[in-house]
Amino acid sequence: MAIVDNLIDLSLQVYSQFVSFSLLKQVLILIIIPFLYNIVWQFLYSLRNDRAPLVFYWIPWFGSAVGYGQQPYEFFEQCRQKYGDVFSFMLLGKIMTVYLGPKGHEFIFNAKLSEVSAEDAYKHLTTPVFGKGVIYDCPNSRLMEQKKFAKFALTTDSFKRYVPQIRQEILNYFESNKNFEMKNKNEGVVNVMKSQPEITIFTASRSLMGEAMRNRFDESFAQLYSDLDKGFTPINFVFPNLPLPHYWKRDAAQQKISATYMKEINKRRINNEIEGDKDLIDSLLKNSTYKDGVKMTDQEIANLLIGVLMGGQHTSASTSAWFLLHLAEQPQLQEDLYKEVTGLLNEKGTKDLNDLTYEDLNKLTLVNNTIKETLRMHMPLHSIFRKVIQPLMVPNTKYVIPKGHYVLASPGFAHTSENYYNQPEKFDPYRWEGNSSTSADDGVDYGFGKVSKGVGSSYLPFGGGRHRCIGEQFAYVQLGTLLTTFVYNIKWRLQGKEIPHVDYNSMVTLPEEPANIVWEKRETCIF
Known part of the structure; x- marks a missing residue:
């Protein structure tokens, strides 16, 4: 007790002395002491050879x-x-x-x-x-099973169906978006930081979630997903919830998107429209029971759908924006891509872009290397x-x-x-010719299918290990279809003098705005 009493007396004396100082001295003390403590702490830390x-x-x-x-x-x-x-x-x-x-x-x-x-x-x-119960808001074993549930929508047979669906969504956008309106315009200006998030949402929702879900989405949903994106900033990493506008927008966007998924889920439940293999929503409603017998709730399924679509939105929106900007700076590279696409169509005896299939995308080396090079320079x-x-x-x-x-x-x-x-600052898809990053190891299965165990590579745009992104192949399908549709229909250039700098305010590497390109129709444009 004596020690406690002495500490109390000492504290009172220090406080009494502190309040006797002028306001200026009090402020200086409150500033100086933390700085001095910080420097002393760092000095002592530096003396440790185990850190x-x-x-x-x-x-x-x-x-x-x-x-x-x-x-x-x-x-x-x-x-x-x-x-x-x-x-x-x-x-x-x-x-x-x-x-x-x-x-x-x-x-x-x-x-x-x-x-x-x-x-x-x-x-x-x-x-x-x-939302709760999915991705990182559950034990790792649950997340691995959720990845397995979602992989239904990421099979080769699925990709074959997706290519024409994705292409049609892009063409619809070319026709209806005010910055394109290609039936009425031969040229125009578009901000890729507006167009690419919208195209990404439309193409991903149509292919992964089905036509009914796509019809529930309009251009405002791209803004909602953008508001969700702003939940991934350094300040959110430290303070998950603060009374600030971007937090309110994040929460409002999550609730609206979640409610939209729930409407579709409830409709399918009520009308007994669950077949199991129609789309990802259908699959999850039928096959989302964990190994221990616990079923995902409908709300958790809606939350997982947000995560799946957002995971693709991150990669494809930023990557497509960046390759459009880089290609705008290199017209010859655009022409090389155009010749590769039209050359393959000629080999097939057609001039119709709609004849370009999933299997054909895999044959377009320069198209795939352009995506690969973009992911090298701009990992999301x-x-x-x-x-x-x-x-x-x-x-x-x-x-x-x-x-x-x-x-x-x-x-x-x-x-x-x-x-x-070599010259890492140079955008050069040709650097990948004859260079494959495919690992030769036997792989490891964390519960959602085998992935490469070896991650000791300098090139890992989709991460590695148990948390490796399962959407890599879908990203190449979506981005390959998008790139071929663009180069076949239009040519474009930068509106400004140089490519925008990277905006690191978010944890996603996006171009700073304005990020405008000037486009014009090609002779082969379908409009």
Whole structure:
């Protein structure tokens, strides 16, 4: 008790002395003490040889948020030159340990479930966007089964059906959107940051969710998904819920999209319109029972549908926007793509783009390499996190990453590094000629089908390990159909002098606006 009494007396004396100071002195003390503590703490931290070197920062708690948030790849390169491939930095109160390059990919993506957790890293960020009970708002075993449920819509037979459906949606957009209206216009200007999210929503909903669900979507849904996108920002990573406008828009968008899915689900339930193989909604309504006998609720199915469509929307909207911008800067590359498409049609004895099938898409080497090169230069997610749930040793070092810290992999950094690619800043699809990234390993099945176990590659646009994106093939189908439809019908150029810079305000690497292209019809345009 005496010790407690002494502490109370000391605290009262300190407080009494503090309140006796002028307001200016009080403010200075409140500012200076945290700064001094921050510097002393960093000095003591630096003396530990079992910790990765920590990037020095002046502002307590805030850390390196500005440098990382504005230009993550430049920030990583500066740190790499000073500290090597492994280092840590403070990000809004959280210590992130970065491991760059293929060895870092292997270390983080293939870490054991007992060591790191994607759920603990992302749950607070994703649950308000997708909803409860799905993706990271459930145990990892549940997520693996949800991926398996969703893979129904990602089979070869499905892709064969999707190609004409996706193409028709794009042509409908060319006809009806005010920036195209190709039946009445021969040229025009379009902002790809408006057109591509809309086209992505329409094509993905038509193919994956079916015609009935597509008819419930209009252009406003692209804005709703954009509002959901804004839920993935660094501030959301730290503060999942704040009384700010973009949080309100996120929540309103989630509720409206979820309610739209629920209307379609309820309609099918009431009318007994469940066959099991019509589309993804149909499949989930019939086949979404976990191994332990628990069934997904209809609300959880609606939430999973949000996640599935949004996962594709992220990749395809950003990737198609970027390749349209890069191709606008390289008219000769557009012509090469056009010749590849028309050349294949000629071999088939036709001039009708509608005769281009799923099998044909796989034969269009330059088309696929253009997509591949775009994903190299503009991987949609610049950083991938995991939370450490037990002390984690970094191989071939003395570093131990403590429980509660985070690890960060950045395949996008390797994609754009001259350590792995010649002239990485140059958009050159021809660099991939004769170069396949397909792994030769036997793969591993995490519960949703086999994926490559080897992730020690410099090129991982769809991530790796148990959380590898299952939509890679669908992305190539959607993007390949989109690219061939564009080059067959129009040619285009930049409206400005150069390609827009990357906007890193979101965790998705999008072009800064305005991102306008000027288009004109080709002779082969179907309109």
